[in-house]
Structure formats: structure tokens, C-alpha cells
Amino acid sequence: MQFQPLFEATDPIFKELASDHQTPAAEPLLVSPWVAMSAMQKNIRRGQIELALSAAAALLRNYPAKLWSRLAGIAFEDIGLADLDCVALVMAATTGKKFREQFGHEWRIASLVVTRMCAAPKCRGTDDLFIAISHHHELEALRGDLARETLTEHLSRVEGRAALLGASLAALHVSRVRWIGQVEGQRADPKELFAAMRVAGVGHRIVDLGEQGFRRTREALPILLPLVSQALPLGTLTVKDDEFPPVVIGHNRLPTYCLDAFSWEGKAALARFLKRDTATGRWLRKHAPTERRLSILAGGLFRVEGGLVRQRVEWPCAMTLRWLADSGFHNLKLSDPAAFLAMIRADLPKLDEVRHDVR
Structure with missing residues (x-):
């Protein structure tokens, strides 16, 4: 049996892959691959195992390559330094199909990894x-x-x-x-x-x-x-849940937070929202060129909703980097960047009126 050089047969990662994981049943979501990837990642961030598994099941059934590549990306984007063992597990699981076959069928490994990622502390x-x-x-x-x-x-x-x-x-x-x-x-x-x-x-x-x-x-x-x-820093770090906006379930039976600019359906909803008379829309029309309004809105939505996590590990450098991203994702010179994010947060109910109707 040959393994990637990063891992050795005595590595605890192999014990986890070979564990008595009870493979859960999951009803695949009936959505596009883009919505499925968004739903999987958002729900891994929020620790919502059932929804994350349903999204993963949809990808594994119809777009398996997208499932494994997205899991590899999520490991570094949302978990990272908070749980290096989890990152290593994802790296092992995404080595390749032949490698995974040594530990069971594809859904067994996918469900084990997604469940583990949902439970892991997060560092963005x-x-x-x-x-x-x-x-x-x-x-x-x-x-x-x-x-x-x-x-x-x-x-x-x-x-x-x-x-x-x-x-x-x-x-x-x-x-x-x-x-x-x-x-x-x-x-x-x-x-x-x-x-x-x-x-x-x-x-x-x-x-x-x-x-x-x-x-x-x-x-x-x-x-x-x-x-x-x-x-x-060394030592035990503070772990804290982000503060989440109220969850709205849309006609497609998914939380509306799954619909953002990372899917065509979400991007279309944001474009419709921009045509409405809202504080956010008025601000963007005043301060941003037409061609950048959608991307700036999408970036702000990510900061106040899509990028939120449960079990965020807090430490000085990470908190500073979060502040820098919050204040500079738009590449605009704003006197009060936090006010713009607060505006988007206040307009979420109006955005959800649009996203609610996405099928």
C-alpha cells in the first residue's frame, strides 16, 4: 500500500479514516452544483451537519470532482490553523479515489470528512x-x-x-x-x-x-x-461563535444565506436587489461605479453573512486581519467602512424577500 509522502501509516489520520464511522443517510439537494457548493461551505462554517451532508451528497452524485476540490479549498479557507489535524484529514481524503477506496466507499469518506469539518473550530x-x-x-x-x-x-x-x-x-x-x-x-x-x-x-x-x-x-x-x-500565539485560544442574522428558509427549502455571488442563482438575486429602493442600493449608486456595484455588494454580504462561522478561534493577528478585510474588501476609501456593512446588515430582510423566491 502506497501513501502520499505527507502521511505515514502510523499517522492518526489513517486511524480516523479507518474508524467505525457510522455512515449517515443524506438526501441530496436538488440544486445546481454552484448552489450545492455554496450550501456545503456555508453550512460547514455554521456547523450545520445535516444541510452540509445533503449538499455534499448532491455533489458526490452529480459532480464528484467538484466535491473533493471544494473540500480541499474549505480546509484552508475556513478551518486552517484552528485545527491542523482536520486540514490533514481533508488532504488525505482528497488524495484520490484509489486512496479513498482503501478506507471504504466514497460516501463513507465524504460524510466522515464533512462531519469532521462541521465540528472543527474555525479560523478564517x-x-x-x-x-x-x-x-x-x-x-x-x-x-x-x-x-x-x-x-x-x-x-x-x-x-x-x-x-x-x-x-x-x-x-x-x-x-x-x-x-x-x-x-x-x-x-x-x-x-x-x-x-x-x-x-x-x-x-x-x-x-x-x-x-x-x-x-x-x-x-x-x-x-x-x-x-x-x-x-x-502559544497556549489556549478563545473560541467564540459569530453573531448570525436570523435564518430565512426560501421556496427551495434552503436557507437564503446559501444564495450569494458564488452561484448564478445568488448573483441574479443580488442584481434584482440592487434595482430596489434600499439604503444599500442608494449608497452604492452614489459611491460606486456601475460595473462594481454588484461585486461590492457581494463582498459586503460575505462579510456580514456568508463568511460567518461557529467556533471562531480568536487571536490578535486573526482579529486584525479580519478588521483589515472588513474595512478594505471593496478597495474604496471610506471614512466609516463599518457603517456600510451595518447598512447591508440592516437591509438583509429586504434582500431575503428577493432570495426567498429563488427556486
């Missing part, structure tokens, strides 16, 4: 970092400066444990991951990037997970996770 610090360094207007000069640096200079920032924001931008350039600040023709070397992290003294297990996650997803968050880990 890495995703908040990515949002901040990609969009915050006060980091525009830093983004410009690093875009002109060489591969050697980028690697030096990582090896030298430079300030987190600069080192993270450097890492994105070295990785050549697809992101808004990518520079065409720039030299990249992901292998050297992860080697630089090890030289910098980042824990080898976290670097290994990041490297495995990057190979699996080709996304930015596995690259940033090891860098964020350098700011993680």
Missing part, C-alpha cells in the same frame, strides 16, 4: 489576509512596490521573516498563483518558496500541509497559511 485568518492584501486601498503602494521586485528579493522576504503583509505578497508572486496582482512574465518558483519557509523556521508540518494544499488546489490560501502561523 488566512482568507482575511488574502482579501486584505489583494484589495485594501491602503496597501496599494505596497502592492506596487512588490510587483517590481525580483524573485530573489521575494524569497529573501520570506526567508527573513519580513512583516506578514509584505512577505505574503512576496509569496504570492513567487508562487505564480492566480490572483488580482499577478504580474505577467514574472519568474516564479513554488518549490523554492516552500523551501524558504522552512529556512525561516516555519513548522515543517504546516509547510508540508501548505505545499500539499497548493499542489491540490493551486489556490493562494495554502501558500499563506504557513506565513500566518508565525503569528499564532
Whole structure:
């Protein structure tokens, strides 16, 4: 039996995969793959096991590749440093179908992983970092400066444990991951990037997970996770549920929070909402160009609803990164960014009037 180099046969991850997990029955959702992926992720964040499993069952039945790739992404986006064992479990489970067959049928592994992810504590610090360094207007000069640096200079920032924001931008350039600040023709070397992290003294297990996650997803968050880990304090951290808006169930029998800009159905609902006379719509018409209004609304909705989690692990760096993302996701110079989010939050009942009718 051959395993990925990241795992060994004595690893507790294998014991979990081979455990006496009671495979639950789940009725697959009758929705598009985009709504199913959104529903699975939102309900993993909220710890809603039944809905998350129904969404996962729909994906496994009709779009299995999307299920496994999305689970790999969620592990780094929503769980991350809060539960590295859970991240490792997801990495093992998403190794490939032949690997999973050694531990049972596909639904057994999928349901085990989704259930475990629902129960895990959550840390969204890495995703908040990515949002901040990609969009915050006060980091525009830093983004410009690093875009002109060489591969050697980028690697030096990582090896030298430079300030987190600069080192993270450097890492994105070295990785050549697809992101808004990518520079065409720039030299990249992901292998050297992860080697630089090890030289910098980042824990080898976290670097290994990041490297495995990057190979699996080709996304930015596995690259940033090891860098964020350098700011993680020792000891027990506070775990706290976010404050959630009231849940509204739509005609499709799904919570309306499953419908956002990450699905065509949700995006269409947001576009209809923008045509209504609301405080949020009036603000956007006054302050944002027409072509950006939908994306700004979607980003704000994510901050006040879609990105909320149960069991959020709170620590200073993660809280700062969350504030940066909250105040800068829109790339606008606002005197009171929190007021805009409060406006969206207050308009959620009007948005739900639109989302309620989505079939």
C-alpha cells in the first residue's frame, strides 16, 4: 500500500479514516452544483451537519470532482490553523479515489470528512489576509512596490521573516498563483518558496500541509497559511461563535444565506436587489461605479453573512486581519467602512424577500 509522502501509516489520520464511522443517510439537494457548493461551505462554517451532508451528497452524485476540490479549498479557507489535524484529514481524503477506496466507499469518506469539518473550530485568518492584501486601498503602494521586485528579493522576504503583509505578497508572486496582482512574465518558483519557509523556521508540518494544499488546489490560501502561523500565539485560544442574522428558509427549502455571488442563482438575486429602493442600493449608486456595484455588494454580504462561522478561534493577528478585510474588501476609501456593512446588515430582510423566491 502506497501513501502520499505527507502521511505515514502510523499517522492518526489513517486511524480516523479507518474508524467505525457510522455512515449517515443524506438526501441530496436538488440544486445546481454552484448552489450545492455554496450550501456545503456555508453550512460547514455554521456547523450545520445535516444541510452540509445533503449538499455534499448532491455533489458526490452529480459532480464528484467538484466535491473533493471544494473540500480541499474549505480546509484552508475556513478551518486552517484552528485545527491542523482536520486540514490533514481533508488532504488525505482528497488524495484520490484509489486512496479513498482503501478506507471504504466514497460516501463513507465524504460524510466522515464533512462531519469532521462541521465540528472543527474555525479560523478564517488566512482568507482575511488574502482579501486584505489583494484589495485594501491602503496597501496599494505596497502592492506596487512588490510587483517590481525580483524573485530573489521575494524569497529573501520570506526567508527573513519580513512583516506578514509584505512577505505574503512576496509569496504570492513567487508562487505564480492566480490572483488580482499577478504580474505577467514574472519568474516564479513554488518549490523554492516552500523551501524558504522552512529556512525561516516555519513548522515543517504546516509547510508540508501548505505545499500539499497548493499542489491540490493551486489556490493562494495554502501558500499563506504557513506565513500566518508565525503569528499564532502559544497556549489556549478563545473560541467564540459569530453573531448570525436570523435564518430565512426560501421556496427551495434552503436557507437564503446559501444564495450569494458564488452561484448564478445568488448573483441574479443580488442584481434584482440592487434595482430596489434600499439604503444599500442608494449608497452604492452614489459611491460606486456601475460595473462594481454588484461585486461590492457581494463582498459586503460575505462579510456580514456568508463568511460567518461557529467556533471562531480568536487571536490578535486573526482579529486584525479580519478588521483589515472588513474595512478594505471593496478597495474604496471610506471614512466609516463599518457603517456600510451595518447598512447591508440592516437591509438583509429586504434582500431575503428577493432570495426567498429563488427556486
